[in-house]
Amino acid sequence: MKILLISFAFPxxxxxxxxxxxxxxxxxxxxxHDVRVLTAHDPGYPATMASSFPPERVVATGWLNVFAPHALLRRARGGTGGSQSTTRTGLRQMLINLAKGLIGVPDGQIGWYPAAIRAGRKILRGWQPDLIYSTALPFTDHLIGHRLSQHIGARWVAEYRDLFTENPYGNTPDWRQGFDGYVERRVLAPATACVTVSALLAESLERRYGKRTAVVMNGYDPTGYASIQPTPELDPRNLSILYTGIIYPGRRDPTNLFAALALLSPAERAAVKVYFYGQELRGVEDAARQQGVADCVIIRPPVPLRQAQMLQANADILLLLLWNDPRERGVFTGKLFEYAGAGRPILTLGCEDGVAADLIRERGLGKVLNEPQAIAMQLRQWLADKAAGGISPPPIEAKMGLSRAAQFDVLMRFLSEIGFKDA
Structure with missing residues (x-):
């Protein structure tokens, strides 16, 4: 089968x-399968991810950052405006948000669309795919999949790693909701099917757009954990709790963990270190300081995926932050599956009745806790376990079926059901 994969971000x-x-x-x-990839060159992320996919099969185009003038203006003015009044700063931010809402339709990656369409049509002149497969967010990927599929009459499947109009982490203004819904209906109308990462998200897509939707969860890559070596970044004398990723202030929030640390005795607290590795860790240091536990928290910059996997496999506990909100119920963060692959217990804070928490409890992957008292009790138990010889990992069967390959097998069965032939 000939497959054109469209993804704004790619290794x-x-x-x-x-x-x-x-x-x-x-x-x-x-x-x-005969696979070609259409992607963006230098999409704004570190070029630190290894891949065995042949580069000659990848077409990476330039793209226009439609928000670049705003970023330049902020830098020229020294960030948020320094000593200007709160009223003027608030008004300027409101105008900036309005401008971004008008320009970034459907999202800030719309500046990739013209170059991607030109490059896509060039690919299709001498090679016609059986399947066009776009993966989003950004939703611009689906605009491109829609347009190219219409151009040659190819069947198109739209994958949602996150929803667009019902995304709990979306930052588009409320007044855009109706228009975005209209755009999404029009774009998805000719799609053959959809794919997403949880049953709740699949139900949402099927209900709103009438498209048959498969559930293909994120997964972990076993090869990333095949030859793990001890890492000096984590002090083995302490109970090491590790978080890798970004922080969403007020949503995915480590404050309850810091409050639990404050409940420990000074000796217990001195034996715990919480490591944060990431690019956007806003508010972590301030939250730790407010709870009086800043000495327990270590903040470091992001690291390449392979190094992150080594850190995860060497940590005593892996910290997963979810938003404690009903809108989080259907969200499966990819971090959960990385953590499962690392084979260390997961401490989850946030939404207790969503798909992620259910998976962790059902498979014995870790603990889902929110009350500082309960978290403190669990920390004491882990401290005792570590002192007694080590913290036991989750059972090996806990991660069965959660590898990327196992989940992609699910995808291939679905594609076969809707008329695509496997190789």
Missing amino acids: PYNASGSVRAGLLAEYLLARG
């Missing part, structure tokens, strides 16, 4: 979308 650029898209391309090629 070597290190983003969550790159992981899934890169491994999917490798998987499809290994199964004998």
Whole structure:
């Protein structure tokens, strides 16, 4: 089968979308499919992700950052405006948000659309795919999939790693909701089917757009954990709790963990270190300081995926932050599956009745806690376990079926059901 994969982010650029898209391309090629990739060059992420997918099969185009003038203006003015009044700063931010809402339709990656369409049509002149497969967010990927599929009459499947109009982490203004819904209906109308990462999100897509939707969860890559070596970044004398990723202030929030640390005795607290590795860790240091536990928290810059996997496999506990909000119920963060692959217990804070928390409890992958008292009790138990010889990992069967390959097998069965032939 000939497959054109459309993904704004793709290796070597290190983003969550790159992981899934890169491994999917490798998987499809290994199964004998003729795979080509259409992506953006230098999409704004570090070029630190290794991939075995042949670069000659990748077409990476330039793109226009439609928000670049805003970023330049902020830098020229020294960030938010320094000593200007709160009223003027608030008014300027409101105008900036309005401008971004008007320009970034459907999202800030719309500046990739013209170059992607030109490059896509060039690819299609001498090679016609059986399937066009776009993976989003950004939703611009689906605009491109829609347009190119209409151009040659190819069947098109739209994958949602996150929803667009019902995304709990979306930052588009409320007044755009109706228009975005209209755009999404029009764009998805000719799609053959949809793919997403949880049953709740699939139900939403099927209800709103009438498209048959498969559930293909994120997964972990076993090869990333095949030869783990001890890492000096984590002090083995302490109970090490590790978080890798970004922080959403007020949503994915470590404050309850810091409050739990404050409940420990000074000796217990001195034996715990919480490591944060990431690019956007806004508010972590302030939250730790407010709870009086800043000495327990270590903040470090992001690291390449392979190094992150080594850190995860060497940590005592892996910290997963979810938003404690009903809108989080259907969200499966890719971080959960990385953590499962690392084989260390997961401490989850946030939404307790969503798909992620259910998976962790059902498979014995870790603990889902929110009350500082309960978290403190669990920390004491882990401290005792570590002192007694070590903290036991989750059972090996806990991660069965959660690898990327196992989930991509689910995708191939679905594609076969809707008329695509496997190699």
